Amino acid sequence: MRLALFVPCYVDQLRPRIGFAALDLLRSAGCEVEVPGDVLCCGQPFHSAGEAESAQSLGHRFMTRFDRFDAIVVPSGSCVSTLREHLAANEEPAAAEVAARTFELSEFLAERWDSPSLTHPIPRRVGLHSSCHALRELRLGTPSETREPVRPDPAAMLLDRIPGIERIDLTRRDECCGFGGLFSVEEEAVSVRMGLDRLEDHAKGRAEILTSTDISCLMHLEGLARRREQSVEFLHLAELLAASAFGEEWLAAHDEDTHGPR
Amino acid sequence: MGHVDRAREFVRDEARTRWHDESLWFVRAKRDLAADTVPDWEALRSQAAGIKREALTRLPALWREFEDQAHAAGAVVHWARDADEHNRVVAGLLEERDITRVVKSKSMLTEECGLNPFLEDRGIEIIDTDLGERIVQLRNESPSHIIMPAIHLKRGEIGELFHQEMDSPAGLDDPNELTAIARLDLRERFLAAEAGITGINFAVAETGSFVVVTNEGNADLGTALPRLHIACVGLEKIVPKARDLAPFLRLLARSATGQPISTYTSHFRSPRPAESGAGPAPELHIVVVDNGRSRLLAEPGFQEALACIRCGACLNTCPVYRRSGGHSYGTTIPGPIGSVLEPSRDPSAHAELPHACSLCGSCTDVCPVHVPLHHQLLTWRSHLARQGHHPRRRRWALGLAAVLFAKPALYRGVTRIGRGIARRLPTALLDKFGGAWTRQRELPPIPRRSFREQLADRESATTPRATVERKSR
Numbered sequence: 001m002r003l004a005l006f007v008p009c010y011v012d013q014l015r016p017r018i019g020f021a022a023l024d025l026l027r028s029a030g031c032e033v034e035v036p037g038d039v040l041c042c043g044q045p046f047h048s049a050g051e052a053e054s055a056q057s058l059g060h061r062f063m064t065r066f067d068r069f070d071a072i073v074v075p076s077g078s079c080v081s082t083l084r085e086h087l088a089a090n091e092e093p094a095a096a097e098v099a100a101r102t103f104e105l106s107e108f109l110a111e112r113w114d115s116p117s118l119t120h121p122i123p124r125r126v127g128l129h130s131s132c133h134a135l136r137e138l139r140l141g142t143p144s145e146t147r148e149p150v151r152p153d154p155a156a157m158l159l160d161r162i163p164g165i166e167r168i169d170l171t172r173r174d175e176c177c178g179f180g181g182l183f184s185v186e187e188e189a190v191s192v193r194m195g196l197d198r199l200e201d202h203a204k205g206r207a208e209i210l211t212s213t214d215i216s217c218l219m220h221l222e223g224l225a226r227r228r229e230q231s232v233e234f235l236h237l238a239e240l241l242a243a244s245a246f247g248e249e250w251l252a253a254h255d256e257d258t259h260g261p262r
Numbered sequence: 263m264g265h266v267d268r269a270r271e272f273v274r275d276e277a278r279t280r281w282h283d284e285s286l287w288f289v290r291a292k293r294d295l296a297a298d299t300v301p302d303w304e305a306l307r308s309q310a311a312g313i314k315r316e317a318l319t320r321l322p323a324l325w326r327e328f329e330d331q332a333h334a335a336g337a338v339v340h341w342a343r344d345a346d347e348h349n350r351v352v353a354g355l356l357e358e359r360d361i362t363r364v365v366k367s368k369s370m371l372t373e374e375c376g377l378n379p380f381l382e383d384r385g386i387e388i389i390d391t392d393l394g395e396r397i398v399q400l401r402n403e404s405p406s407h408i409i410m411p412a413i414h415l416k417r418g419e420i421g422e423l424f425h426q427e428m429d430s431p432a433g434l435d436d437p438n439e440l441t442a443i444a445r446l447d448l449r450e451r452f453l454a455a456e457a458g459i460t461g462i463n464f465a466v467a468e469t470g471s472f473v474v475v476t477n478e479g480n481a482d483l484g485t486a487l488p489r490l491h492i493a494c495v496g497l498e499k500i501v502p503k504a505r506d507l508a509p510f511l512r513l514l515a516r517s518a519t520g521q522p523i524s525t526y527t528s529h530f531r532s533p534r535p536a537e538s539g540a541g542p543a544p545e546l547h548i549v550v551v552d553n554g555r556s557r558l559l560a561e562p563g564f565q566e567a568l569a570c571i572r573c574g575a576c577l578n579t580c581p582v583y584r585r586s587g588g589h590s591y592g593t594t595i596p597g598p599i600g601s602v603l604e605p606s607r608d609p610s611a612h613a614e615l616p617h618a619c620s621l622c623g624s625c626t627d628v629c630p631v632h633v634p635l636h637h638q639l640l641t642w643r644s645h646l647a648r649q650g651h652h653p654r655r656r657r658w659a660l661g662l663a664a665v666l667f668a669k670p671a672l673y674r675g676v677t678r679i680g681r682g683i684a685r686r687l688p689t690a691l692l693d694k695f696g697g698a699w700t701r702q703r704e705l706p707p708i709p710r711r712s713f714r715e716q717l718a719d720r721e722s723a724t725t726p727r728a729t730v731e732r733k734s735r
Contacts (some may be wrong), residue, residue, distance in 0.1 A: 007713050009667065013677055014706045016713035037714055041667035046660055048621060050643030050652060054664035061668065086640075136623035144294065145579060145627035147303035172287070176581045180620030182656070185698035187618060189270035192702045193279060193585045194620070223703030256709040256716060 003031045004069040006062070006102075008079045009041045015215050017254045021238035022075040022105050028245055029113045033073075039065045042074075044082035048181045059087030063095035072098070075105040075238050077134025077213045085137045106213050106237055107140055110154030118244040121164030126240070127207030128156055128167060129198065129221065130174040131214035140213070144174050155213050155237050162244040168205030175201075179220040195224045202232065209233045211240050265618040269586035278416075283584040285413060290578040292520025293628070299522065300512065310509040311632035314569035317501055318559065324467040324500045325550060331470025335532035337546040345375035348551045352377060352459070352492055353384055355547055359490060361386070361456040367474065367481035368392040369461030370408050370572060371494050371551060374594045377459075388459075389451045391480035393444055400427045406588030408595055409518050409574035414587050448480075458484035462495035462548070463571070464510055468503045471531040472548070475514060475524040482528050489544045493530065497555050498568035510571060513630035517573040558606050563641040567602045569631040576625035576635055582618055591615060598625035598635045605642050613651035616642035677712060684708045 005026060007019040019035075026033045043058035062083060066072045074080050080102055088099035134140045134155070141153030159167055178184065178194025185191075199221055202210055212218050215236045222234040235243070235251075243251050273279050297303045317324060329339040342348035348371075356364065364381065366372065366388055378399070381388045390399045394411035398404065400423055405411030412420070421434035430443045460481045465472040472493060474481045485491040501507065515521040536543035559565050577583045577597035588596035593604040593612065601615040616639040625635040646652060666673050684692065685708050693700040711719065 012713040013681065014708065016709050016711070016716055019713035019717070035714075035717060037718075038670045040670060040673055046664060048640070048643070049656065049660055050616075050640075050645075050647035051657070051660045051664065052644035052648070054660065058664065058667055132620070132622035132624075136627060143624070143627045145624055147297055147300075176620050176622035176624070178581065178620055180622075183617065183620045187266055187269060187582070187620075188698040188701060189266075189273040190582050190585050190618075191620070193273050194581050195703075197283070197585075219706045220703065223699070223705065226704040227702060256711055 001031070001070045002068065003033050004066055004072045005033050005035050006039060006042070006066070006072055006074045006079070007035065008044075008074065008076045010219075011075060011215060012040070014219065015236065016256050017251070018075050018215055018236045018238050020254050021236070021242035021250075022073065024250075025105075025109065025113075025238060025241055025245060026073060028117055029109065034069070036065060042079040042083050043087055044079050045181055047082050047086055055082075056087060056090055059083055059099075060091065060095060063088070063091055063098040066098050066102070067094070069098075070101065071108070072102040073105055073108045074102060075213070075236065076215070077104045077131045077138055077140065078216060080104045080107075081133040081137035104134055104138060104140060104154075104213055106134075106154040106158055107138070109241075110152075110157045113158075118158075118162050118241065120244045120247045122162050122209075122240065122244055122248075123164035123166075124208045125166045125168050125206055126159060126209045126211055127170065127202035127205055128153075128159060129177060129202075129210055129212040129217055130155075131212050131217050132174075132176050134213045135174055141174075144172075155211075158237065158241060159211070162240070165244075168202070168207050170201050170205060172201055177217045177221055179217045181216075184220055191220070192224065195220055199225055199230065199232075203230070207232060209235055209240065211235050211237050213237050263592075264614050265586070265590050265592065266614070268590035268592065269582075269618070272587040272590055273585060279585055279587075281416070282414065282587060286578045286584045289410075289519060290575075290628070293517055293575060293578065294520075296516035296520040296522060300516070306509055306513060307630050307632060310513050310571075310630060311569060313501060313506050313509065314571075314631050315566065318498065318565060318568055321497060321500065321559070324502060325497065327467040328465055328470050328500060331468070332531075332548060333470070335470050337470065337532060337548055340547060340549045342549055342551045342553070344553045345551070348375045348494065348549055348553065349377055349380040351549050352494070353381060353386070355490065355492055356381070356386055356457060357384070359456070361490065363451075363455050364388045364457045364459060365391050365451055365455040365480075365484040365488070366459040367461065367476060367484050368395055368411075369459070369494055370405075370595060371461055371496050372459065373405065375494075375551065375553065377494075389448070389455070391448055391452070391484055392476070392478060393441065396444060396448065397423065404589070404594065406596065407574060407577055408572050408597075409577075414589065452483050452487055455484065455488045457490035457492060458488045459492045459494065460485060462493050462499055463514070464507055465495055465500040465548075466502075466504050466507065467500055469531065471504070471529055473507060473511070474528050474530065475511070475526065476528075477519075477521075477525040479526045482526055485530070486534075489534075489542060490547070491530070491533070491545070492547045492549065494549045494551065497550050497552055498559075498570070514571055514573050517575040517628065517630040554607050558603070561606070563645070564602065564606065564638055566633050567599065567635075567638060569633055570599050570603075570629075571631060572599075573630055575628040575630065576633075579624045579628045580619075581622060581624070582620060586618070591618065598639065599633070602633075602635055602638045602642065605646065609646060609649060609651055613646045616640075616646065674712075674714070678715070681708050681710070681712070685710070 043055035047055035083099040088096040178191040397412040406414040417435040424430040533546040534544040583597040605612040
């Protein structure tokens with residue numbers, strides 16, 4: 001099987017470690033992985049902002065460049081949902097097929113990763129933030145609104161395989177964090193309120209780590225928490241899985257000198 | 263002032279925002295429990311959605327059937343192209359009969375048409391009899407929610423309002439007491455009314471009858487006493503058969519408030535029988551209004567929004583609505599469904615409403631008739647951008663970004679320089695450039711090398727395990 005890893009633009013630029021976590025996890029699951037370098041964006045930010053032509057042309061670029069792969073894995077539910085649930089609809093069948101072979105990382109791993117190599121315990125309380133696009137667009141899990149047959153949430157399934165981990169319960173298990181791309185800056189006031197409410201819910205469950213399939217949500221929540229000097233840690237699901245699969249040293253070894261502004 | 267500013271204003275009052283959010287979340291949670299009581303909730307939704315979609319494909323035939331049946335039953339059907347025509351028809355019916363006192367039960371359509379001010383300008387007193395609507399009427403406000411018009415107000419504020427408007431004792435905030443006061447005041451208005459206006463939840467083509475649903479019985483009292491009943495209805499609110507009512511009535515109350523059934527589900531067909539020696543015979547008039555609905559029907563991307571049964575579930579579940587309040591939308595109908603409907607009336611005035619949404623998709627999943635609300639909001643975004651209604655700044659920034667993402671070499675260069683600058687700038691300066699992001703949030707830490715750069719370095723340093731294509735084809 002020819003497998004490609006697509007590392008979305010914001011992971012590439014702001015949290016490269018997630019890319020390596022995904023890469024190493026896929027390899028440890030026995031996959032041969034390629035990382036094509038010239039596709040940078042799935043089209044999502046443009047699609048959400050109403051710039052349909054730009055979105056479609058980037059989506060098209062993605063689907064034609066990844067054509068030669070049997071599966072494409074992306075550590076972001078949001079990107080996959082844009083490709084699969086939106087942009088594919090306007091494509092030729094061959095290109096749309098590529099979108100259908102594009103998977104969110106946890107979705108791919110939970111289904112194919114038979115040998116659980118999650119050996120290092122993480123004895124921490126972890127809050128799983130459900131990304132709206134993974135949940136309600138990709139249907140990875142059952143949204144609390146619906147009464148559809150229960151679908152397992154692959155992110156939760158994987159988390160629960162980590163030894164020692166304690167997944168906390170939330171009062172509102174799948175409420176939006178308020179990131180929403182441009183929404184986070186255009187509707188700043190409401191976005192911040194939504195984010196603070198999510199943080200509070202996780203704090204009520206005494207979460208020490210917040211994790212999610214989508215780092216975009218977490219960057220928003222982390223930005224809010226750090227400004228308020230809350231000590232909770234934010235790790236993408238891939239990072240958390242890598243820490244359990246390869247040991248906590250893996251995280252430190254892949255920390256790319258992240259001098260933030262602070 | 264748009265949604266952004268009004269929402270900012272609303273959110274500033276943290277305690278009230280929290281309370282508003284929690285009140286509506288309580289209703290959403292009640293709705294979830296109510297959905298659990300139906301053996302197959304999803305099948306019921308699909309059934310209702312199917313009936314509405316089918317009905318929307320043949321509205322003219324259904325309404326002709328309705329008119330024939332209603333006419334045979336002794337009612338009169340009027341047609342109104344727009345809000346103005348609707349208001350004139352209603353005013354005409356009242357003026358021809360020298361009627362100056364009217365009571366009205368809840369109807370978002372008459373809000374949409376601006377019926378109250380229209381009649382008041384003509385010297386006709388019109389009293390809203392739904393408690394929530396009466397409260398906002400006394401405050402000269404519009405409803406902030408389509409089912410709970412005064413949900414933005416606290417009990418104490420209502421007590422104060424009643425104290426000023428109805429001379430009740432000051433400082434009341436007991437809901438039962440307040441309701442009793444309003445009831446006393448309304449009772450006199452019911453008795454004095456010469457006409458009752460109602461909305462229509464469902465018109466039935468087969469029978470020429472219609473259903474009005476309330477929790478307060480005010481539609482019943484308002485039409486049982488006066489001799490003239492005027493029912494106003496949008497042309498999307500028709501179902502083919504009487505049996506079609508069942509799925510909708512089961513869905514409506516559960517979706518709206520989590521009740522198994524609305525307290526009053528009243529069926530109307532013909533005028534009340536004349537009472538001997540009680541003056542002129544009672545009359546029933548039905549005003550069917552288009553007001554932009556047929557335009558929406560012609561838009562493949564939006565026509566499904568006409569399936570809406572105005573249950574308000576999408577408002578209750580919307581994380582933005584709950585935290586910004588109904589008035590922040592500046593429209594008759596707020597929340598997700600309003601942001602879908604209103605831009606078709608006035609695209610330039612409401613171009614930003616589809617962006618007052620984080621695209622979480624919860625609205626689509628609660629909608630009892632499967633209106634794909636958040637996808638329609640997305641569709642609006644691209645429609646309005648294409649029509650030139652988006653701010654130039656946003657379009658420019660995104661245009662530049664699109665160029666960058668299509669040219670890997672340029673992307674590499676620009677992002678490397680960008681990260682370099684961002685890593686060197688002092689926090690204070692960065693916060694300034696971070697704009698709305700950094701006002702209340704930290705920027706994420708900026709790494710020295712991107713993923714792609716690190717991968718390339720790794721590859722040239724050691725035996726490559728991953729193939730990196732650096733050439734931009």
